[in-house]
Structures are given as C-alpha cells and as structure tokens.
Amino acid sequence: MIKYFFRRLFTFVLSLALASIVIFSLVEIAPGDPASFMLGINAQPDTIAALRSELGLDQPKINRYFDWIGGMLTGDFGISYTYRTNVTEMVGDRLWVSLPLAIYALFLSTVIAIPTGIYAAAKRGKTGDFAVISATQLGIAIPNFWFAIILVGIFAIKLQWFSAGGFSGWKDGLFNGITSLTLPAIALALPQAAILSRVMRSALIETLGEDYIRTARAKGLSSSQTIWTHALRNALIPVLTIIGLQFSFLLAGAIIIEQVFYLPGLGRLVFQAITQRDLIVVESVVMLLVFAVILVNFIVDITYMLVDPRLRQDSI
Amino acid sequence: MTLLSVRNLSVAIHEKPIVKDISFNLGAGEILALTGESGSGKSISALALMGLLPLGSKKGGIINFDGNDLNKISENKFCKLRGKKISMVFQEPMTALNPLKNIGRQISETLVQHKACAPHELKNRVRNTMDRVGLSGIDPSRFPHQLSGGQRQRVVIAMAVCLEPSILIADEPTTALDVTTQAKILELLKKFAEQDGISIILITHDLAIVANIANYLILMKEGILVDQGEPKKVFRDLAHPYTKKLFSASSQKLILKENEISKGKLLEVNSVSVNYKSHNRGLFSKGTSIEAVSDVSFDIKRGERLGLVGESGSGKSTLTRTILGLQSTSSGYIEFEGKKISKDNRSFKKNIQVVFQDPYGSFNPRHKVERLIAEPFFALGKEAPHETEQKSIVKEMLEEVGLPLNSTEKYIHEFSGGQRQRIAIARALVIKPKLIIFDEAVSALDLSIRNQILKLISDLTERHGLSYLFISHDLTVIENITEKCLVMKNGKIVEQGQTKQILNDPRNEYTHSLIDAAPKFPEFGHA
Known part of the structure; x- marks a missing residue:
C-alpha cells in the first residue's frame, strides 16, 4: 500500500517537472517578443533592449527556467508584463472564482449523474432507462453556453431569482457568492452530468453481469440490494476516472x-x-492548471487504492 | 421422501426453447446428477430452480418445493428461500466472489440477509462455517485475490451451506479446478449429503464423477431428458443409444499407430530455467524473482509424440511460451534442429506451430476462415507460396481436418467449438511444420467432440510424420495421444518416461496422487 502511494507520488512529481519544461519551452518557441509588443511597433531598438534586460529576458534560458520554477515554489509568480502587478495576486483573485465554480459544478454534476445513472442501470431496457438515455443524449448534444443563455433568460430575466452575470466576490457573505455562481455552475454541470450519468449506467450494467452478482442473488439478496452492496463500489472505478477528468476540464475550460x-x-x-x-x-496560469489536473489525478489514483483491495497489496 | 418435485419444466430464452418439458424428483440427502454435453440445458434448468434465469426468459411447468410452486411465488418470497433453503455454487470460483469485499464479510452476508443470528455471534458462525468447508487456517479478513481457486470455491460453498439449506445446487463446481483439488471438493459435497442430509443437485459433464458420487442421474440432450435412473443401473444397461454413445466416448481408447522415430533431435531443451521478477519492485530494490521453470531438460525426436502433464501453476504455460520464443530463458538453452531458439531468432517459427485451448479467443473474429488459416504464411515472408497456391493449400487443409470447402468464406463465430479446433489445427498444419504444440487443445471440448479431435490429431500425425508436444492436465488424454510423457510440478519435471509405464506404475509420489485423484469409472460388468 505504501509502495503504491509512493510510486504514485513519484509519478506525480515527475509529471509536474516534465510539464513545467514543456510549458516553458512552448512559451519560448511561441512567436512574439513581449518587450516589443509592450512598447508598440514604433519603439526604438535600444528601448526594447533596455526593457528586455529589465524584464530579465536577456538572461540565458536555463537561468530563467530555474528562476521561474524557484519563484513558483515560493509562491512568487513574477510581475505581469502588461499590468505591471504581481501575478500571484492576479491569479489568486481569479482562483477564488474559478475554483469554487469548478467544485460547485462538479458537485452538481455528480449529484445529478450518479443517481440517474444508477436508476437507468436498475431499469435497464425499460421506460425509465430510455428516459435517462434520451435526456443524457440531449445534455451531451447541447452546447453549455446555449444552456447558459437559456438559464439567464428564465431564471435571471423572467423569474429574477439570480443575477444575470458578474461576481460580487465573497465579501458579501458566502450565500451571495454561491448565488452568483449558481447559474454558471448549472450551465457547466449539465453536459458533464450527462456524460457522467452514461458512464455510471454502463459501468453498473457491466458489473451487474458479473458472476459475483449472481452469487449474491443466490444468497438471497434482492436485485436492488445487489446494486447497493456489491455492484456500486465495483462500478465506481471508471466513474472516478471521469470525475477526475471533468474537474480538470471545469477548472480551465469554463x-x-x-x-x-x-x-x-x-x-x-x-x-x-x-x-x-x-x-x-x-x-x-497554465502551470497552475497543470498542477491542479495532476493533483486531481493523483487523488483519483489514491482513491482507487481505497476502493480496490487488490491495489492495496504491494505485489501489484 | 420427496423434497423437490419438478414437473414439465420448460424454459425459453428470447423465444428459443432451451429446456423442454423435464420432470424429476429429489429426495432428502440425495445426490442427483444432472448431466449432458454443453448446450444440453443443464445449467439453465438449475438457474430456473433458483429463479435466477437471465432477462428475457420464460419458464413453464411446476417446481414443487415445501408446499410452494417456485414458478409462481413472488420475487420477495423467493429471496427468502435463496441462500436459506436452496443455495447454489457456481462453476467459476475465480469470478464468483466480489473482489472488493473480504471473504468473511461475503460469508456473513448470507447470515445477515436471513437474520440468522445475533450480530455478536456472526464472527463465530463464519469461523465455524469456514472450518466446516476446510478453510480452518484461513483468516476471514483476506480478500478473494489472495486465495487459490480451490480455496475460493470453498468460500463459495461456505456461503451456500452456512444456513444448512435443504437443497444445494452445484453447477460444475470442480470443472475449473485441478484434479487433486476436484477430488477434495467432491469429497466435501458428499459429506454434506451424507452427514448433514443436504440434498445436492450436481451439474457435471463428467460421467465418471456421476458414477462415483451420485445416487440418481438425469441425462439431458438439447433440452430434453433422455435417460434417468441410478447411475449403476443406467451405465450397466446403457439402454438409451445416447447414453451408450457418451459412455463409450468417455471410456474410449485410441490406438496410436507407430510413427517412425528418427535418431536426431528435433527439439532439445537443455537445463532451462525461467525466472519471473515479481512485480513488487521498488524504486531502488530489485524485487524477488520467482522460478517458474526450474532446470528442465528433455528432447523430442522427429516423429515422437510427447505429453506434458501438470496442474495449474506447475510452469507448463511458461515452458510453452519459452519453446515458442515468447519468453527468454534465465539459464540453459533450447535448440531446434541444432539451432538456438531465442527471442531474436524467429526462423524456427516456420517449423513450430501451436494450437491453444480456447479456439475462439485465438482467432480474429473479423477475418474469414480462409485468411485465418493462411495466416502462418506471413511468418514465411518471401518464402511464402503464391496467393493462388496458398488458396489451394488452405482448401487441402480443410479437407484434411474434415471441414466443408465452403468454410473459407465464413467467419469463426459461425462454427462450433469442435469445428473451431479443427480450423486451429488446419492453421497449424498449413505451412507443414515439423513440430506442433497442443496447449490444452481439447480441454474445452465435450467428450464426444474431444475424441473426434484426438482421432484427427492421431491420423494427421501419422499421415504427415509429425511430432508434437501435447500439454494437458488430463491424464486420460495424455494416455490416449502420447507415447512418452513428462510430469511437471512447481516448475520441475518430477517424472519422465514411457506414458504407459508412468500411468501404470508411477515412481513419483506426486504422479501417484494425480492418478488417484482422477475420477474413474467403477466396473459395471459390461461384456
């Protein structure tokens, strides 16, 4: 168990290191010099050179890479070229919107998807299953911004339950913050819930075909009891994988x-x-997002271990 | 006293009749064997008794148990019977247990479900049941993957008997197990019937098992009950032609014609060992290694037919993989016609072909049979014959293995198990190899089909002067099809020599126990 944990931890750190190199190189390769961009097309070459050295752009690449990484590790993300403000603060402010929004949306998507997926699997081939399948098909097909517009039309303009947009921050209390994130979270969550619900359904149906489900039935468990006590936990592994992927998407893809x-x-x-x-x-920001994605996947891996005793054994 | 009375039971799945109008009685403490070849409807009959038929099935008739018609009672009521009054043990011990729950919890589930005892007694009841089924030393907090196949089957049996049911249905409970384990599990079932008075419905395809432990036998064929009675009487009289056919198939002896054996060695395996690194390698530690094959030496001369016997985990498969060059040796070497076999040198591939146990799994389902049989030609590369010639060779092979010529245009799912194995043999023969390895090639087949395939193999080797290595866990197969054999245990060869001599007069204790454990027919006094 401990070995599994450390192996995951090692891959976690290694992925971060590789990602940082890739991100740094990509940004280096990308055309466009920030200094000349900031000064405009009429700038003098020596002004540009002066700005470049002020920004540290004339340093060797390897030094700049380690400066960047070192800064990141100590929480200093540097100074924005355009806003001339601390990037740490900028990102921090935004994170207070994006992170709660992602968690909120993921919460909604899970709360919608898991029960509907289980319901559909339990009623497989019947009307209830058909209804869930149709609804999820619709959920996957409709783009989330369209949902968003419809939600605004109904709940903000017509019913006036929520504001149509903007975010007042968390200063006015938790409730106000959550209220202003509700419509966006729903819009984000619906398509994700549709996907997750289908994954839950098919994973559960597959598990229900396993021999040990028949064994459980032979012990006298009813078919709904077998779902709760035997099938659900076994079906959870693919669902966890998708939840991990969805969180990463929700954080940056919003x-x-x-x-x-x-x-x-x-x-x-x-x-x-x-x-x-x-x-x-x-x-x-990209590095931060990558960190979040890898962290979530690391947590998902650890959760697998808690779900599946076979992974707890060190011989695997 | 009649405990269960089945009248005119019929089952159809998706409108297709599977069980047709069968009737029988089961008395208390009786062992009733339900037997027949695959597809005879014996497992479906058992599931019908348990009320666990797959979705889309319809059943008819009366199943009278304890004053209730099991075909009519509500699902709720049935749940109260299952596990308590009627319980079931399944064929596949590897998959019959939930991998995420420890075995103690899985056994106690039956007790909890039927509120059989107070929570504080639960632990003791589980322990007692485990002791009863021969799991005395095993910790109930272990998980299924930490147990062997035989132990898992005992766990499944423990779940089924912990409430002292009236009826225990066992569906091929030993088919997936080694012979020595099989003998122990059968002994256990017999004990439940004799000492605890549990009536057992034993589903098996093995007539020798039936003859040894059943009080009554029912023989099914394509959903119809064709013969029934006390096994002694049924096997003595052989009144029904189908009974006679099956009986003679299971006691049939094949006569191997003598092959001309050359002096030179075709294949030489010289003190070969194969080590596997166990998976728990850390970042810095190398991990321990497991010796799967240990210092094995033997050779096969041209025209020789050699058998390899061993139970699961004995290293048979690893040895096969090594001979095929799919696994490298840790020490020792293997030579084919004097040239070393290794992962890099694959020219020997032209001369060695293999036929596996599962003919369906070893074919690409999206290719037609013509392409499937012609596949080994790819191994020849430039030496492969021209396409039109390949086609005529494929046809020739189909004829050799006794399949119609229009089979070339069909896909593998259109064939039965026995036909698929014929196709596998045609594929192995197509490039005229010098050596064929049969890896449990008849283990998945019904008895009568198995005999046909064995006959085919013996005819073909005679015609082509082939040599083969026949790997099997089944001694009767080895007895029929080989002249010499090796007995393998824990990666080592414990005995080798003439097949007849080894089977009649084994020197090694392990070989002895294998022969003893194999179910044999008692004498029925046939002329």
Whole structure:
C-alpha cells in the first residue's frame, strides 16, 4: 500500500517537472517578443533592449527556467508584463472564482449523474432507462453556453431569482457568492452530468453481469440490494476516472461560460494574457492548471487504492 | 421422501426453447446428477430452480418445493428461500466472489440477509462455517485475490451451506479446478449429503464423477431428458443409444499407430530455467524473482509424440511460451534442429506451430476462415507460396481436418467449438511444420467432440510424420495421444518416461496422487 502511494507520488512529481519544461519551452518557441509588443511597433531598438534586460529576458534560458520554477515554489509568480502587478495576486483573485465554480459544478454534476445513472442501470431496457438515455443524449448534444443563455433568460430575466452575470466576490457573505455562481455552475454541470450519468449506467450494467452478482442473488439478496452492496463500489472505478477528468476540464475550460456570465475567472485571464503576449501570466496560469489536473489525478489514483483491495497489496 | 418435485419444466430464452418439458424428483440427502454435453440445458434448468434465469426468459411447468410452486411465488418470497433453503455454487470460483469485499464479510452476508443470528455471534458462525468447508487456517479478513481457486470455491460453498439449506445446487463446481483439488471438493459435497442430509443437485459433464458420487442421474440432450435412473443401473444397461454413445466416448481408447522415430533431435531443451521478477519492485530494490521453470531438460525426436502433464501453476504455460520464443530463458538453452531458439531468432517459427485451448479467443473474429488459416504464411515472408497456391493449400487443409470447402468464406463465430479446433489445427498444419504444440487443445471440448479431435490429431500425425508436444492436465488424454510423457510440478519435471509405464506404475509420489485423484469409472460388468 505504501509502495503504491509512493510510486504514485513519484509519478506525480515527475509529471509536474516534465510539464513545467514543456510549458516553458512552448512559451519560448511561441512567436512574439513581449518587450516589443509592450512598447508598440514604433519603439526604438535600444528601448526594447533596455526593457528586455529589465524584464530579465536577456538572461540565458536555463537561468530563467530555474528562476521561474524557484519563484513558483515560493509562491512568487513574477510581475505581469502588461499590468505591471504581481501575478500571484492576479491569479489568486481569479482562483477564488474559478475554483469554487469548478467544485460547485462538479458537485452538481455528480449529484445529478450518479443517481440517474444508477436508476437507468436498475431499469435497464425499460421506460425509465430510455428516459435517462434520451435526456443524457440531449445534455451531451447541447452546447453549455446555449444552456447558459437559456438559464439567464428564465431564471435571471423572467423569474429574477439570480443575477444575470458578474461576481460580487465573497465579501458579501458566502450565500451571495454561491448565488452568483449558481447559474454558471448549472450551465457547466449539465453536459458533464450527462456524460457522467452514461458512464455510471454502463459501468453498473457491466458489473451487474458479473458472476459475483449472481452469487449474491443466490444468497438471497434482492436485485436492488445487489446494486447497493456489491455492484456500486465495483462500478465506481471508471466513474472516478471521469470525475477526475471533468474537474480538470471545469477548472480551465469554463472560459465561454465565464464570458457569458461575465465572471472574472482563470479562463478569461489566460485568454487576455495570450492576446497581450503576457507570457509570464500565461506560463504561471497554465502551470497552475497543470498542477491542479495532476493533483486531481493523483487523488483519483489514491482513491482507487481505497476502493480496490487488490491495489492495496504491494505485489501489484 | 420427496423434497423437490419438478414437473414439465420448460424454459425459453428470447423465444428459443432451451429446456423442454423435464420432470424429476429429489429426495432428502440425495445426490442427483444432472448431466449432458454443453448446450444440453443443464445449467439453465438449475438457474430456473433458483429463479435466477437471465432477462428475457420464460419458464413453464411446476417446481414443487415445501408446499410452494417456485414458478409462481413472488420475487420477495423467493429471496427468502435463496441462500436459506436452496443455495447454489457456481462453476467459476475465480469470478464468483466480489473482489472488493473480504471473504468473511461475503460469508456473513448470507447470515445477515436471513437474520440468522445475533450480530455478536456472526464472527463465530463464519469461523465455524469456514472450518466446516476446510478453510480452518484461513483468516476471514483476506480478500478473494489472495486465495487459490480451490480455496475460493470453498468460500463459495461456505456461503451456500452456512444456513444448512435443504437443497444445494452445484453447477460444475470442480470443472475449473485441478484434479487433486476436484477430488477434495467432491469429497466435501458428499459429506454434506451424507452427514448433514443436504440434498445436492450436481451439474457435471463428467460421467465418471456421476458414477462415483451420485445416487440418481438425469441425462439431458438439447433440452430434453433422455435417460434417468441410478447411475449403476443406467451405465450397466446403457439402454438409451445416447447414453451408450457418451459412455463409450468417455471410456474410449485410441490406438496410436507407430510413427517412425528418427535418431536426431528435433527439439532439445537443455537445463532451462525461467525466472519471473515479481512485480513488487521498488524504486531502488530489485524485487524477488520467482522460478517458474526450474532446470528442465528433455528432447523430442522427429516423429515422437510427447505429453506434458501438470496442474495449474506447475510452469507448463511458461515452458510453452519459452519453446515458442515468447519468453527468454534465465539459464540453459533450447535448440531446434541444432539451432538456438531465442527471442531474436524467429526462423524456427516456420517449423513450430501451436494450437491453444480456447479456439475462439485465438482467432480474429473479423477475418474469414480462409485468411485465418493462411495466416502462418506471413511468418514465411518471401518464402511464402503464391496467393493462388496458398488458396489451394488452405482448401487441402480443410479437407484434411474434415471441414466443408465452403468454410473459407465464413467467419469463426459461425462454427462450433469442435469445428473451431479443427480450423486451429488446419492453421497449424498449413505451412507443414515439423513440430506442433497442443496447449490444452481439447480441454474445452465435450467428450464426444474431444475424441473426434484426438482421432484427427492421431491420423494427421501419422499421415504427415509429425511430432508434437501435447500439454494437458488430463491424464486420460495424455494416455490416449502420447507415447512418452513428462510430469511437471512447481516448475520441475518430477517424472519422465514411457506414458504407459508412468500411468501404470508411477515412481513419483506426486504422479501417484494425480492418478488417484482422477475420477474413474467403477466396473459395471459390461461384456
């Protein structure tokens, strides 16, 4: 068990190191010099050179890489080229929107998907199953920004239960913060829930065909008891994998939804930074997202171990 | 006293009749054997008795048990019977247990479900049941993957008998197990019937097992009950032609014609050992290694037919893989016609072919039979004959193995198990190899089909002067098809020599126990 943990931990660290090298190199290769971009097309070469040295861009690549990594590790992400402010603060502010939004959406998606998936599997081949399948088909087919617009139309404009957009921050209390994230979270969660529900359904149906389910039935368990006590935990492994992937997607992939609801999230920050060649912001945010993705996958791997005793044994 | 009375039971799955109108009685403490070849409907009959038929099935008739018609009672009521009054043991011990729960919890589940005892007694009841089924030394907190196949089957039996059911249905409970384990499990079942008065319905395809432990036998064929009675009487009279056919198939002896054996060695295995690194290698430690094959030496001359016997885990498969060059040796060497076999040198591939146990799994389902049989030609590379010639060779091979010529245009799923094995043999023969390895090649087949395939193998080797290595766990097969044999245990060869001599007068204790454990027919006094 301990070996499994450390092996995962080792891959976790190794993936981070590799990712940092890839991100750094990609940003280096990308065309466009931040200094000349900041000064405009009419800038003098010596002004550009002066700015380059001020920003540290004239240092050898290897030094800049380690400066960047060292800064990251101590929580110093550098200074934004365009805003001239601390990137750590910028990212931190945005993270307070994006992270709760992602967790909220993931929570909603799981809460919708798992029960519907189980219900469909229990009723496989019957009307209930058909209804869930049709609904999830719709959920996958409809783009989430369209959902978002419909939600705004109904709940913000017509019913006026929620605001149509913007985020007032967490200063006005937890409830206000959650309320302003509700519509975006629903819009994000629905398509994810549709996918997750299908994964839950098919994983459960596959598990229900296993021999040990028949054994459990032979012991006198009813078919719904076998689902709860035997099938569900076995079917959870593929579902966990998808939940891990979805969290990573929700954290960074919310850009369109952020746009629709005018939320100051990480997606918009990256988008703006890319258009403005603010490489230090791009690097930092992307690295942060990669960190989150790898961390979530690490946690999923550890959860596998808790679910499956075969992985707890060190010989595997 | 009649405990269970089945009248005109019939089952159809998706409108296709599987069990047709069968009737029988089961008395208390009786062992009733339900036998027949695959597809005879014996397992489906058992599932019908348990009320666990697959979705889309319909059943008819009356199953009278304890004053209830099991075909009519509600699902709720049936749940109260299952595990308590009627319980079942399944064929596949490897998959019959939930991998995520420890065995103690899985056994106690039956007790909890039927509220059989107070929570504080649970632990003791589980322990007692485990002791009863021969799991005395085993910790109930272990998980299924930490147990052997035989131990897992004992766990399944423990779950089934912990509430002292009236009826225990055992569906091929020993088919997936080694012979020595099989003998012990059968002994256990017999004890439950004799000492505890549990009636047992034993489903098996093995007539020798039936003859040895059943009080009553029912023989099914294509869903119809064809013969029944006390095994002694049924096997003595052989009144029904199908009974006679099956009986003679299981006691049939094949006469191997003598092959011309050359002096030179075709295959030489010289003190070969194969080590596996166990998977728990850390970052810095090398991990321990397991010796799967240990200092094995033997040779096969041209025209020789050699058998290899051993139970699961004896290293047979590893040895086969090594001979095929799929696994490298840790020490020692293997030579084919004087040239070393190794992972890199694959020219020997032209002269060695293999036929596996599962003919369905070893064919690509998306290719037609013509392409499947012609596959070994790819191994020849430039030496392969022209395409039109390949086609005519494929046809020739189909004829040799007794399949119609239009089979070339069909896909593998259109054939029965025996036909698939014929196709596998045709594929092995197509490039005229000098040596064929048969890896449990008839183990998955019904008895009558098995005999046909063995006959085919013997005819073909005679016609082509082939040599082969026949790997099997089944001594009767080895007896029929080989002249010399090796007995393998824990990676070592414990005995080798003439097959007849080894089987009649084994020197090694292990060989002795294997021969003893194999189910044999008692004498029935046939002329």
